[in-house]
Amino acid sequence: MGAIHWSTDTILLAILASVFLYSLLTNAIAKTVITLPIIFMVVGYLCARPIEALAEPDILDEGKRLLAEVTLVLVLFSDASHVRFKSLRQSFNIPLRMLVVGLPLTIGLGMSVAYLLNPESGLAMALLTAAVLTPTDAALGQTVVSSSDVPEPLRQTINVESGLNDGLVLPFVLFGAILASAGMEGAATDGLATSALLQVVLGPIVGIAFGWGFAKAMDLAQNRDLMAEAAGGVAFLAVAFSAFIGSEIVGGNGFIAAFVAGMVFGNTYKHEIHFIGEFMEGVGQLLTMFAFLVFGALLLPDGLKHMTWNAVVLAVLFLTVVRMLPIWLSLLGTGLALREKLFLGWFGPRGLASILFTLIMMDEFDFPGEQELLACVSMTVFLSIILHGISAAPLSKWIGRAT
Template sequence: MAALVVIMLILLVWALIAGRLARVSVTMPLALLLAGVLLTAGSDPWFIFEIDFESGEHLVEAILALLLFVDATEVPGGIFGREPRVMLRLLLIALPLSLVLMWVAGIALFGGTGLWLLAVLATIVIPVDLAPAAVFIRDRRVPVRLRRLVNVESGLNDGLVAPVFLLAIAGAAAHGEESVAEAAADAVPSLAVAVVVGAVVGAVAARLLGKALDAGWTLPSALRIGVLALPLLAYGTAILLTGNGFVAAFVAGVFFEPAARRLPAATMHLAEDVGEMLSLALWFIFGAIVNDVLASGAITWQVVVYALIALTVARLLPVALSLVGTDVRVPDRFTIGWVGPRGIATLVFGMLAVVELPGDKDFVLAVTVVTIVASIVVHGLSTGVVIRLYDRASQRPAGPGAAGDTEGPGQTADR
């Protein structure tokens, strides 16, 4: 109960000074992480969390499902957004290249480690989660096209990585060709089930809620609760049918998005706020995990270098290469590559790997923790700088074809 009071107090303080802290690029995940580290550190900490990964993994998965759903409702123009060709390049060229680069980096840095375990690590550190840098896609000083591309990609790539992650886990756990073949055979049906479940839940719910509103059968407050239930419904149903819950939640959001635009503006606010609050509480608890990993001594220079490669070269290079030949400006290509923070998606995959591969628990957890902490600090502090650079660029006389690239300088969008 004391931990709950402290977390809520921190959130209240944040609500009072968020604007001030935003000026120095201090994000809420960074603030909660620092509070969690400080209050759970030492031999006699203020708070003691007994971290049980097996019992806590479903809660973390549910939070991720909710965030994916919310992300999807902000993607106009279908599952690949309004620019499917650019998005397919990011997902089918940049993403596989990033995974391969991290697999090779793992071989170079952790030579004695099994190849399947290195594949697991690659799938843990590559998925992008905008939570540590959510301000980027909400700030109207950033070109709207750029924000849409980053938003759509972040919602899709962890869902696409999930089947690869499950295959790598099977290989690392079994060390047998038969189990790996079975995992590969299960991956496609799992993805298909998730897409069908998500499409049905999202489309049917959109139709029913719209009709109920038109007929006067419901109330705005009830609509908000109904929307909050959708990602968890899609996630749970997909899991029961042996599908991928994350993909189902995101697809449900994609199919619900057209209805979300026709419903009252505040309909999505409860799902957005609950998802954000739960994720912020998770960052506080993550601070205790950071202290446990530091105490274990599992962090080596190889782990640190591996995490930095994941956040820089292995992301920037594939994204830039994949966008060659498109009309995306060169600076924007590197911005898309840079604004790729790691957060709850990485934490979920890392927790699942710890549960499935207990023999490699400390090593996997060290890679997961270092990658997330480095990302929260680096991306959290640099996102404001990137936004200000775009703001300055927007103040200069626009070049040919630049008209309409932004929604309006100098203001931050509210969700």
């Protein structure tokens, strides 16, 4: 029997078959230690050689960048839209501590560890490495946030933290990439500081304007019964991408704009925003599948080629000490038991945001040590997908029994 001829259609059919098979077995898979990220990372890795042989590297890079941008804009807007300012002030003391205290401590400790392990790359690359590996992804431990064994306050904390930290870490990622790029020999640094400042300042301004304006317009349309309920998902896309594109036009950072727009939209819009959650459960999950597939097919093999012991040690430290120590410190005085602090510290899996930030920053900037960064991110996300995936169910039962 001859070997399979891997055409574009053949690969696409195999990927769609994997998506359909996963959909058929969703409930059965949920009872195992296997997760969506594990499945599609493996599918991607198995398709790595055929995919690489199908197109020129430039075309693949453009495809990766487009997928990363679309997914990140939707994730940032969607996550931020579900955060309520009143609730944060009243009952979200624990996630606020983790975000306001724990996140900067994690970046600072991560930067120190990255620099100590690889001092020749410089402080800017250490900052970039720490920043892209700080945001967490609740999807990698979905069992934890959906398990009835885990107390509601802990589930809520993990959801809120993972929903907000990817947006809050964006300025650190941006500054790290800009500073590292500026350190390249022959790099043009004229106006770099001004450009960076404009991105961080104009992004939120555009996000506020678009989030507030679109929310008011939609409220007006719904109050006058002009808008069909089914149009909510389309409107969500329009708001998110308008904020992104509008910010890019005036020199702001589109991702920061999308995140701020989502937060303002969610707190301004007077009607139910269930259409955002419904959209992300469908199309959003499909984009997540493809993001992990791209990770397995294009990032992981390249990262493994440049893997060093430094990258492995760094990955292990970022998943343990660099994450858990700052979280433990941020939760001192909250009244949480040690086991609960350790549980929250451990379930800071690295996934979608780290992948997307790395793809976009490597495509947008040239900086020294790109391959080392890719190796560190690849190993951290790979270990996180496996370790957090298989530990989610047993640790959920353990914390349920312990509390």
